[in-house]
Amino acid sequence: MVITRFAPSPTGHLHIGGLRTALFNYLYARSCGGKFYLRIEDTDLDRNVQEATEAILKAFEWVGLEVDGEIWYQSQRLDIYKGYIQQLLDEGKAYYCYMSKEELEALRETQRAQGLTPRYDRRYRDFKGTPPSGIEPVVRIKAPLSGEVHFKDGVKGEVCVQAEELDDFVIARSNGVPTYNFVVTIDDALMGISDVIRGDDHLSNTPKQIILYQALGFKIPNFYHVPMILNEQGHKLSKRDGAMGVMDYKALGYLRDALLNFLVRLGWSHKDQEIFSLQEMKAFFNPKDLNSAPSCFSPHKLEWLNSHYLKESPLDTLKALLKDFSLPNGFHALSPAQQDILLEALKSRVVTLKDMAHEVAKVLTPPTHYALDKLKNKEQALEVLNALVASLKAQDFSSPETLDETLHAFMQSQGLKAGVVMLPLRIALLGEAGGIGVKEALFILGYQASLERLKVFLAL
Numbered sequence: 228m229v230i231t232r233f234a235p236s237p238t239g240h241l242h243i244g245g246l247r248t249a250l251f252n253y254l255y256a257r258s259c260g261g262k263f264y265l266r267i268e269d270t271d272l273d274r275n276v277q278e279a280t281e282a283i284l285k286a287f288e289w290v291g292l293e294v295d296g297e298i299w300y301q302s303q304r305l306d307i308y309k310g311y312i313q314q315l316l317d318e319g320k321a322y323y324c325y326m327s328k329e330e331l332e333a334l335r336e337t338q339r340a341q342g343l344t345p346r347y348d349r350r351y352r353d354f355k356g357t358p359p360s361g362i363e364p365v366v367r368i369k370a371p372l373s374g375e376v377h378f379k380d381g382v383k384g385e386v387c388v389q390a391e392e393l394d395d396f397v398i399a400r401s402n403g404v405p406t407y408n409f410v411v412t413i414d415d416a417l418m419g420i421s422d423v424i425r426g427d428d429h430l431s432n433t434p435k436q437i438i439l440y441q442a443l444g445f446k447i448p449n450f451y452h453v454p455m456i457l458n459e460q461g462h463k464l465s466k467r468d469g470a471m472g473v474m475d476y477k478a479l480g481y482l483r484d485a486l487l488n489f490l491v492r493l494g495w496s497h498k499d500q501e502i503f504s505l506q507e508m509k510a511f512f513n514p515k516d517l518n519s520a521p522s523c524f525s526p527h528k529l530e531w532l533n534s535h536y537l538k539e540s541p542l543d544t545l546k547a548l549l550k551d552f553s554l555p556n557g558f559h560a561l562s563p564a565q566q567d568i569l570l571e572a573l574k575s576r577v578v579t580l581k582d583m584a585h586e587v588a589k590v591l592t593p594p595t596h597y598a599l600d601k602l603k604n605k606e607q608a609l610e611v612l613n614a615l616v617a618s619l620k621a622q623d624f625s626s627p628e629t630l631d632e633t634l635h636a637f638m639q640s641q642g643l644k645a646g647v648v649m650l651p652l653r654i655a656l657l658g659e660a661g662g663i664g665v666k667e668a669l670f671i672l673g674y675q676a677s678l679e680r681l682k683v684f685l686a687l
């Protein structure tokens with residue numbers, strides 16, 4: 228069975244790169260009918276933030292990545308890790324190192340001066356003497372002295388590291404707290420993780436973890452190290468480029484389906500398809516199709532996808548989503564039909580829910596400035612609108628269709644072209660030469676508000 232996991236550290240909010248990693252692991256498990264676990268790696272007690280853990284869980288809830296079983300917390304498993312450290316000590320596969328920080332730094336300075344790579348010299352690997360007093364030892368693993376550590380990565384291909392490039396790395400600090408590579412290995416093994424999909428910034432950790440798997444007799448999982456996400460200039464992604472917390476995207480008005488669709492295409496593809504539902508992602512995802520080259524974060528692509536999903540969203544869904552944004556009271560005073568016409572008119576014109584809320588407010592707020600420079604003949608515009616005001620009746624406002632009929636009848640009776648009527652009418656109602664359709668605007672505002680706006684404009 229395929230069993231995957233996502234294992235963030237609660238030192239900050241879940242960012243876009245982390246969500247992509249979680250998504251890949253989730254999709255692979257679901258595509259195979261396997262299991263997907265969430266593990267909070269909170270052993271770094273000095274840097275852990277409870278709010279960060281809560282933010283990670285909120286992000287998972289928002290995007291709909293359901294996890295199997297209980298959430299694992301490493302901070303609750305310290306006794307388990309200490310048991311395995313003791314096992315390695317008892318089996319002679321690990322040892323206490325009494326080298327002080329000052330001694331280790333002095334050794335590294337000497338090595339640097341000699342042009343060597345700084346590393347621990349294994350002086351306590353086979354130590355049998357009396358330990359120096361006043362030193363709380365760390366625990367180091369006995370790494371192989373010769374040969375190589377190699378594995379086949381699902382993205383990178385064959386990876387081989389010579390033993391001389393690895394030292395006897397620390398698996399438990401002097402305060403007894405185990406190190407990152409050790410606890411990751413223990414947990415992945417005990418959770419039965421079969422496949423690890425993670426960023427290639429972890430590639431250098433993998434040989435160390437393989438050494439630990441072998442020392443403890445655990446089965447080694449399959450590894451897939453995904454290249455990082457770059458900005459459009461080919462540099463590391465910054466907050467300005469889009470490396471924000473996942474919930475920041477929600478606050479900006481992006482839809483979760485658009486964000487997931489965007490992320491799945493950052494490093495994975497299926498034929499020439501661009502638009503994927505979550506069900507399609509689950510059906511088609513295979514980590515063997517992950518790209519070996521870094522992917523490019525394009526804000527324009529995300530905006531395009533979000534626009535697509537907004538257009539495809541049912542109106543009831545949009546109303547529910549817009550509750551998180553500050554819609555004006557005037558929107559809630561509209562009839563359901565007026566609300567529907569307004570949202571339908573806007574959803575093909577905006578990029579985000581935040582944009583939509585802003586545009587709703589613009590339509591429902593009487594204009595204070597008018598695009599008068601767009602009118603070629605102001606006197607004619609005044610004559611046309613005065614005549615139109617006189618011809619409009621309350622019953623015309625029963626639907627956009629009846630308003631359309633009324634406007635066409637008015638133009639025919641006056642012998643006027645559409646542009647001569649529609650442009651000044653739009654400017655009078657909305658203040659701008661562009662925007663939603665005129666008949667929709669009249670219907671949304673209703674008879675009284677439309678007449679009031681027209682009279683204010685004419686009084687200018």
